[in-house]
Amino acid sequence: xxxxxxxxxxxxxxxxxxxxxxxxxxxxxxxxxxxxxxxxxxxxxxxxxxxxxxxxxxxxxxxxxxxxxxxxxxxxxxxxxxxxxxxxxxxxxxxxxxxxxxxxxxxxxxx
Amino acid sequence: xxxxxxxxxxxxxxxxxxxxxxxxxxxxxxxxxxxxxxxxxxxxxxxxxxxxxxxxxxxxxxxxxxxxxxxxxxxxxxxxxxxxxxxxxxxxxxxxxxxxxxxxxxxxxxxxxxxxxxxxxxxxxxxxxxxxxxxxxxxxxxxxxxxxxxxxxxxxxxxxxxxxxx
Numbered sequence: 001x002x003x004x005x006x007x008x009x010x011x012x013x014x015x016x017x018x019x020x021x022x023x024x025x026x027x028x029x030x031x032x033x034x035x036x037x038x039x040x041x042x043x044x045x046x047x048x049x050x051x052x053x054x055x056x057x058x059x060x061x062x063x064x065x066x067x068x069x070x071x072x073x074x075x076x077x078x079x080x081x082x083x084x085x086x087x088x089x090x091x092x093x094x095x096x097x098x099x100x101x102x103x104x105x106x107x108x109x110x111x
Numbered sequence: 112x113x114x115x116x117x118x119x120x121x122x123x124x125x126x127x128x129x130x131x132x133x134x135x136x137x138x139x140x141x142x143x144x145x146x147x148x149x150x151x152x153x154x155x156x157x158x159x160x161x162x163x164x165x166x167x168x169x170x171x172x173x174x175x176x177x178x179x180x181x182x183x184x185x186x187x188x189x190x191x192x193x194x195x196x197x198x199x200x201x202x203x204x205x206x207x208x209x210x211x212x213x214x215x216x217x218x219x220x221x222x223x224x225x226x227x228x229x230x231x232x233x234x235x236x237x238x239x240x241x242x243x244x245x246x247x248x249x250x251x252x253x254x255x256x257x258x259x260x261x262x263x264x265x266x267x268x269x270x271x272x273x274x275x276x277x
Contacts, residue, residue, distance in 0.1 A: 017191065017195070020195045020198055020199070023198055023199070024194070024198040027198055027203060028198075028203075028205070029205075030207075032207065032236075032248045033205060033207055033250060035236060035248075036194060036233055036234060036235075036236065036248070036250045037194055037198055037233070039236075043187070043231060044187055044188065044191050059134065060134075062130075062131040062132075062134055063131065063132060063134065065131070066128065066131045066132065072231070073227075075230075075231070076226070076227040076228075076230035076231050076236075076237075077227070079230050079236055080226070080230055080236065080237050080238070083236055083237075083238050083248065084238050084239055087238060093207070093208075093209070094207060099208040099209065099210065099252060099255050100208065100209045
């Protein structure tokens with residue numbers, strides 16, 4: 001009973017973070033800021049939901065932990081790849097951005 | 112010698128993943144798992160790891176699990192709440208930009224861990240790593256100075272990693 005409640009609390013927390021991530025996807029102005037909210041909030045949201053499932057069904061717990069680890073390892077790689085590809089293909093930063101140190105570094109490389 | 116250590120390391124990791132996926136410990140499954148992971152390791156060891164068995168030294172594994180991993184999760188939760196606040200706030204208080212920071216780590220593995228940890232904490236993500244310079248998109252730029260930003264973003268994880276990596 002207690003176990004089921006704890007699992008459900010984790011599922012709800014995961015759901016809330018997923019919702020906030022999709023809200024951020026709509027509200028943020030450019031690719032990079034959308035990546036900030038979506039990819040990362042989904043990490044915690046997905047991990048929390050999977051942990052919740054693992055707690056409700058303890059027999060699945062090892063597999064759930066394995067899935068969490070795979071998300072933890074692969075998510076940053078894909079986020080980095082998407083962000084870098086967006087920058088390299090010329091997606092501009094939002095006009096309210098404060099600074100862009102990467103642009104000058106790329107110009108040095110082109111020369 | 113080096114290639115043997117890399118092969119053994121890959122086989123051990125594959126075997127652990129096999130056990131976690133199968134979920135039960137029985138003789139026939141263990142033997143099958145060992146055979147499969149040894150055969151797979153022969154083909155994939157050269158792309159799977161460069162360091163080999165030294166990654167599995169007890170100090171690194173124990174410190175990583177007990178010390179660094181909970182710290183990373185805690186940082187992720189804190190940063191997630193911060194970004195969530197920025198998303199719900201009606202005025203959308205963001206101040207984004209790409210900053211340059213310097214990392215103190217030397218080995219490729221340690222740099223990868225720092226870069227991935229930075230990407231995992233919301234609000235910052237690594238665009239590129241060149242030598243010891245990292246280019247980071249920051250949702251709320253607090254400092255454009257290289258030294259100060261290095262303290263604020265990778266410094267948090269380096270303090271923790273320094274003690275057992277590198």
